[in-house]
Amino acid sequence: EAQVTQNPRYLITVTGKKLTVTCSQNMNHEYMSWYRQDPGLGLRQIYYSMNVEVTDKGDVPEGYKVSRKEKRNFPLILESPSPNQTSLYFCASSSGTGSMNTEAFFGQGTRLTVV
Amino acid sequence: RKEVEQDPGPFNVPEGATVAFNCTYSNSASQSFFWYRQDCRKEPKLLMSVYSSGNEDGRFTAQLNRASQYISLLIRDSKLSDSATYLCVTGPDYKLSFGAGTTVTVRA
Numbered sequence: 001e002a003q004v005t006q007n008p009r010y011l012i013t014v015t016g017k018k019l020t021v022t023c024s025q026n027m028n029h030e031y032m033s034w035y036r037q038d039p040g041l042g043l044r045q046i047y048y049s050m051n052v053e054v055t056d057k058g059d060v061p062e063g064y065k066v067s068r069k070e071k072r073n074f075p076l077i078l079e080s081p082s083p084n085q086t087s088l089y090f091c092a093s094s095s096g097t098g099s100m101n102t103e104a105f106f107g108q109g110t111r112l113t114v115v
Numbered sequence: 116r117k118e119v120e121q122d123p124g125p126f127n128v129p130e131g132a133t134v135a136f137n138c139t140y141s142n143s144a145s146q147s148f149f150w151y152r153q154d155c156r157k158e159p160k161l162l163m164s165v166y167s168s169g170n171e172d173g174r175f176t177a178q179l180n181r182a183s184q185y186i187s188l189l190i191r192d193s194k195l196s197d198s199a200t201y202l203c204v205t206g207p208d209y210k211l212s213f214g215a216g217t218t219v220t221v222r223a
Contacts, residue, residue: 035213042117042213042216043213088156090159095208101148102147106158106159107158
């Protein structure tokens with residue numbers, strides 16, 4: 001089954017304790033992204049990657065890191081989480097063919113609480 | 116100013132009704148347009164792409180007005196299962212911009 005898998009689905013952590021949220025896709029997609037969703041703000045892009053070893057900042061990258069060492073994986077790293085990073089996080093992938101109106105597929109989300 | 120703005124609703128409609136809502140986008144260079152559906156903070160799923168000529172998918176009709184930079188969605192013969200938040204999205208696919216969503220509740 002074609003899918004984007006995120007782990008963990010739920011996480012409560014303390015301020016300053018480094019964490020990683022994993023994302024993996026099995027569709028051989030070129031593009032992968034991370035978004036956060038907060039009430040009233042919609043989804044906002046954190047980082048994106050257009051290929052292995054190619055990453056770029058989205059709209060809200062502060063406090064986050066990413067890496068793309070393999071095509072299928074795109075982990076999100078919070079080196080020193082703070083309470084303002086409490087949010088619902090989604091990983092997404094798309095084929096990267098360059099066609100217009102290409103569908104993006106989303107993981108099931110990770111609900112992160114930083115206390 | 117947000118790149119994509121939507122009326123948050125909620126739109127509360129009876130089964131069988133027609134409901135329509137739209138969004139506006141600020142980036143005139145946008146080339147890709149979509150409506151995604153999101154249920155109860157689950158992952159967004161593509162409802163339909165939106166093309167310049169307008170397009171229909173069953174009970175759903177989407178329109179794009181590039182001159183005025185707005186996108187609309189119309190749902191005919193609403194079903195209970197249409198209750199969801201509808202996200203207006205502009206592309207490209209590697210860097211999507213989302214509206215905050217319009218909530219639709221269909222009641223029996």
